[in-house]
Amino acid sequence: MTMQRRSGSGTICRTVAAAALLAVTAGMALPLAPAASAQPAAPPTGVWRVDGYGEVxxxxxxxxxxxxxxxxxxxxxxxxxxxxxxxxxxRYTNDEGFVFTVRSKGRPDRAAFHIDGSPGDRGLRRIDALPADCLSPAPGGPVAAFDIFWQTFEENYPFFATKGIDWHAVRDRYRPRVHAGTTDAELFAVFREMISPLHDMHVAVFAGRTGTFGMARPGTVMPTKELDAKVTSYIEKRDLSGGKLRQFANGRISYAELPSRQGYLRVSGFGGYVKADDFAANSAALDEAMDAILTSANTARLRGLIIDLRINGGGSDSLGLQLAGRLTDRPYFAYAKRNRNDPADPTRFTRPQPQYVRPAAAPRYTGPVAVLTGGSTVSAGETFTQALMERPGRTVRIGEHTQGVFSDTMMRALPNGWAFMLPNEEFLTRTGATFDGPGIPPHLREPVFTDEEFEHGRDSAFDRAVAVLGRGRQHGG
Structure with missing residues (x-):
C-alpha cells in the first residue's frame, strides 16, 4: 500500500476529495470548498484498480x-x-495503525480511497477480476527481484527527465550483472548503484540483514535523532541563553517565548507524538500542544512567531495542514496533489486535487511569522512550508533550501523478502510549479547548522528571524 509518511529519525517511509479542479494552465482561481454529494446505501465491494500507484x-x-x-x-x-x-x-484498519476509507461515488464503476493522514483521495475503477499474475505466487530469485524493482520505477517514478536519468540505459547496464547465482550482497550493491544518481531521499532499499540504503540531496544531511538532540541542546544554550524549551507531543514539538516578545516554535516532525502513532492520536496530541502554546494571553502578547523546521523528518501532510490552520483567520489554497497514472507515459498524471488550509476552531495566531528551513527539512516538513506560502499573514522564509521531496512514498515488497520505496506524486503551487529536487528556496539565505556556525557559536538564521520580526519588515510568501 502506498502509505502515508511515517516520521522517524530521518527515515521517511510514508502517505474528502475536492470537487474543484486546479486549472494550472489557465491560472484560474480555485473554489474554497468541495461540493457535497449524496452517499449510496452500500459501500464498494469487488475488485478495484487504483488510479495510479500500481495497486489493485x-x-x-x-x-x-x-x-x-x-x-x-x-x-x-x-x-x-x-x-x-x-x-x-x-473503514478498514490493520495492526500497523493505518486507517483506510473506501467511499462510493454514486456510480457502480467508480469509488474513492483515502488513507488517514494523507490529504486527498485516490480514485478507484472497478475491474472484472484480479490480473492473471495475482492468481499465482510471484516468481522468486534475483532476476525476478531485479525485474520487479526496475519495472516499478519505470511505471511510477515521475522525475527521471528532470534528473537527467535514462532509466532504460540503467537496465541495460545492470541487468546483465544479475543471474540465478547472484548473492544478496551483490544484488543489494546493484540496487544501490542504480538509485544513487537520483539523490532522492524518498527512494530507499530495505534489504533485511544485508543492509538499508537511502540518500540525501548532495550538500545536505538526513535528519536523525542524534542531530536533533545536538541542535536542541545548541538552541537552548545559545539562542535561549540557557533556558529550556517546553516540550510537547513526545518532544517533537517545543516552545519558548523570547525576551523580544517573539515566540519560538520548533517542530521536528509531523508524527510520533504518541506511542500509538496513528493519525487520530497524533492529531489530538497536536491540538493539545497548540492549545497549551497558543493561549489567548500568549497570542495577544506576541509580536512575531519563529517556526523552526530546520531538523524535521516529515510525517503526515494532514498534520501540517492542521498546524497551518492555527496560523490563519481565513481559508486559503495550500497546494494541489497529483500522481503519475500511466505506466507507459511519464508525462501523464491524475487531475490535481487542491488542498486548503482552513482556520482551526481553536486558539490561533495570525501575526508575522518567520519560517526557518534547511536541507534537513524533509517531506511533510516541506509540504507544511509550502502550505504557508499563500498564508494571508506576513510570512518570511529564512535559511536554506528544503530537501526537495514531497510525495507520499510507495512501499513495495519483493519476493525475496526485501522492500523498497519510491515517490509518484507532485505537490503543485497555484501556477503548477513544483519544488521536487532543489526544494523550496528561502526569501533570506543564511547558513544552517554548519560546522563553522557551531564552531563560532552562531545561529545566523535564528538571529535574522529575530531581527526581521523585530523590524516588522514585510516579505512575500
Missing part, C-alpha cells in the same frame, strides 16, 4: 487486500479488516 484492491464485507502490480508482476501487499463506516462508506 479486493474488497468484501469485512476485508481489504492490496496487490502491488506492474506489467511483469503481482505481489500481495497490505491487508486490513473492516472497522466501521456507514452508508456508502467503509
Amino acid at each position: 484492491l479486493t474488497l468484501d464485507a469485512g476485508h481489504l487486500q492490496e496487490y502491488q502490480v506492474t506489467g511483469v508482476s503481482c505481489v500481495k501487499g497490505v491487508a486490513a479488516e473492516r472497522a466501521g463506516g456507514q452508508g456508502g462508506t467503509a
Whole structure:
C-alpha cells in the first residue's frame, strides 16, 4: 500500500476529495470548498484498480487486500479488516495503525480511497477480476527481484527527465550483472548503484540483514535523532541563553517565548507524538500542544512567531495542514496533489486535487511569522512550508533550501523478502510549479547548522528571524 509518511529519525517511509479542479494552465482561481454529494446505501465491494500507484484492491464485507502490480508482476501487499463506516462508506484498519476509507461515488464503476493522514483521495475503477499474475505466487530469485524493482520505477517514478536519468540505459547496464547465482550482497550493491544518481531521499532499499540504503540531496544531511538532540541542546544554550524549551507531543514539538516578545516554535516532525502513532492520536496530541502554546494571553502578547523546521523528518501532510490552520483567520489554497497514472507515459498524471488550509476552531495566531528551513527539512516538513506560502499573514522564509521531496512514498515488497520505496506524486503551487529536487528556496539565505556556525557559536538564521520580526519588515510568501 502506498502509505502515508511515517516520521522517524530521518527515515521517511510514508502517505474528502475536492470537487474543484486546479486549472494550472489557465491560472484560474480555485473554489474554497468541495461540493457535497449524496452517499449510496452500500459501500464498494469487488475488485478495484487504483488510479495510479500500481495497486489493485479486493474488497468484501469485512476485508481489504492490496496487490502491488506492474506489467511483469503481482505481489500481495497490505491487508486490513473492516472497522466501521456507514452508508456508502467503509473503514478498514490493520495492526500497523493505518486507517483506510473506501467511499462510493454514486456510480457502480467508480469509488474513492483515502488513507488517514494523507490529504486527498485516490480514485478507484472497478475491474472484472484480479490480473492473471495475482492468481499465482510471484516468481522468486534475483532476476525476478531485479525485474520487479526496475519495472516499478519505470511505471511510477515521475522525475527521471528532470534528473537527467535514462532509466532504460540503467537496465541495460545492470541487468546483465544479475543471474540465478547472484548473492544478496551483490544484488543489494546493484540496487544501490542504480538509485544513487537520483539523490532522492524518498527512494530507499530495505534489504533485511544485508543492509538499508537511502540518500540525501548532495550538500545536505538526513535528519536523525542524534542531530536533533545536538541542535536542541545548541538552541537552548545559545539562542535561549540557557533556558529550556517546553516540550510537547513526545518532544517533537517545543516552545519558548523570547525576551523580544517573539515566540519560538520548533517542530521536528509531523508524527510520533504518541506511542500509538496513528493519525487520530497524533492529531489530538497536536491540538493539545497548540492549545497549551497558543493561549489567548500568549497570542495577544506576541509580536512575531519563529517556526523552526530546520531538523524535521516529515510525517503526515494532514498534520501540517492542521498546524497551518492555527496560523490563519481565513481559508486559503495550500497546494494541489497529483500522481503519475500511466505506466507507459511519464508525462501523464491524475487531475490535481487542491488542498486548503482552513482556520482551526481553536486558539490561533495570525501575526508575522518567520519560517526557518534547511536541507534537513524533509517531506511533510516541506509540504507544511509550502502550505504557508499563500498564508494571508506576513510570512518570511529564512535559511536554506528544503530537501526537495514531497510525495507520499510507495512501499513495495519483493519476493525475496526485501522492500523498497519510491515517490509518484507532485505537490503543485497555484501556477503548477513544483519544488521536487532543489526544494523550496528561502526569501533570506543564511547558513544552517554548519560546522563553522557551531564552531563560532552562531545561529545566523535564528538571529535574522529575530531581527526581521523585530523590524516588522514585510516579505512575500
